[in-house]
Amino acid sequence: MDMEGAEEARRWLAECGVRQTGDGWVDADEPDRIMTANDVAHYWAGVVFTDEDLDRAGQVRLAFGMLDLLDDYWVTCEIGFAYHGKDTPPPAEPLWEGFRRRLEAERNAEPVEYSLWVDWFEDRRTSATAFAEVLGNDIGLLLHATPPGPLRRARRVLACSGPVPWAAKAEAFATAVRVPELHPALFRGLLTGYHDVYGDLEPAPALALLDRLDLPPDTEHLAPLRTVLTAGHTNHRHAPQAWDAAGAPSGRRREFDDRP
Numbered sequence: 648m649d650m651e652g653a654e655e656a657r658r659w660l661a662e663c664g665v666r667q668t669g670d671g672w673v674d675a676d677e678p679d680r681i682m683t684a685n686d687v688a689h690y691w692a693g694v695v696f697t698d699e700d701l702d703r704a705g706q707v708r709l710a711f712g713m714l715d716l717l718d719d720y721w722v723t724c725e726i727g728f729a730y731h732g733k734d735t736p737p738p739a740e741p742l743w744e745g746f747r748r749r750l751e752a753e754r755n756a757e758p759v760e761y762s763l764w765v766d767w768f769e770d771r772r773t774s775a776t777a778f779a780e781v782l783g784n785d786i787g788l789l790l791h792a793t794p795p796g797p798l799r800r801a802r803r804v805l806a807c808s809g810p811v812p813w814a815a816k817a818e819a820f821a822t823a824v825r826v827p828e829l830h831p832a833l834f835r836g837l838l839t840g841y842h843d844v845y846g847d848l849e850p851a852p853a854l855a856l857l858d859r860l861d862l863p864p865d866t867e868h869l870a871p872l873r874t875v876l877t878a879g880h881t882n883h884r885h886a887p888q889a890w891d892a893a894g895a896p897s898g899r900r901r902e903f904d905d906r907p
Contacts, residue, residue, distance in 0.1 A: 656712035685719050704738050707726065710729075715749075723759065743781065763777065768810040820856055830860045842882075850876045870894065
């Protein structure tokens with residue numbers, strides 16, 4: 648958590664009459680109603696982007712502080728709305744810096760990972776840029792050192808990179824395979840690249856990467872994935888029967904629909 652950003656968001660909410668109590672959150676206008684963090688996110692995260700006392704970059708930073716404070720996915724939705732709305736979007740750098748910092752933090756980053764997956768990576772208008780900004784542009788640094796923060800970010804991004812177009816992630820994947828600590832996350836990225844409804848991969852280069860991963864031979868789904876890639880299949884949706892024919896356990900399809 649960015650404690651400074653979270654405290655800034657707490658002060659901003661307090662100025663709006665919203666304060667945290669032992670049971671939840673209370674609005675001065677409705678003191679008898681206890682709100683959840685999700686309630687606060689749904690009402691106030693969008694209001695951040697109407698605060699004329701802040702410049703556009705300051706609004707983005709405050710929104711990320713609110714995310715740190717509330718730990719609620721809806722805050723990331725409002726951030727996305729600000730960038731995809733009809734008005735002039737905020738500058739890009741505070742957006743990507745906000746994502747990178749939280750992907751590197753020890754704290755659970757589930758709202759950020761989920762937002763990357765469904766709001767940025769699944770959208771062909773934004774997927775290539777988003778992937779480059781949160782990982783692709785600087786993954787080469789991990790070949791020379793493996794500091795915990797950037798390594799943690801790489802793991803998280805690779806694991807949810809299934810929907811990113813192959814052309815946009817192939818170079819980063821080729822770098823990641825040279826870092827053994829990233830092999831499990833890269834496997835997850837390849838697996839979801841095959842199974843996610845928006846997944847994207849090229850069978851031959853994906854198979855070449857798969858064969859270079861140092862994984863236990865009994866890794867779940869490793870053998871079926873190798874089989875379908877060897878056969879040239881690009882995605883489960885194009886040949887649903889291929890996965891079962893590859894010897895995958897039956898009744899397990901739903902797990903690939905569950906995003907991080």
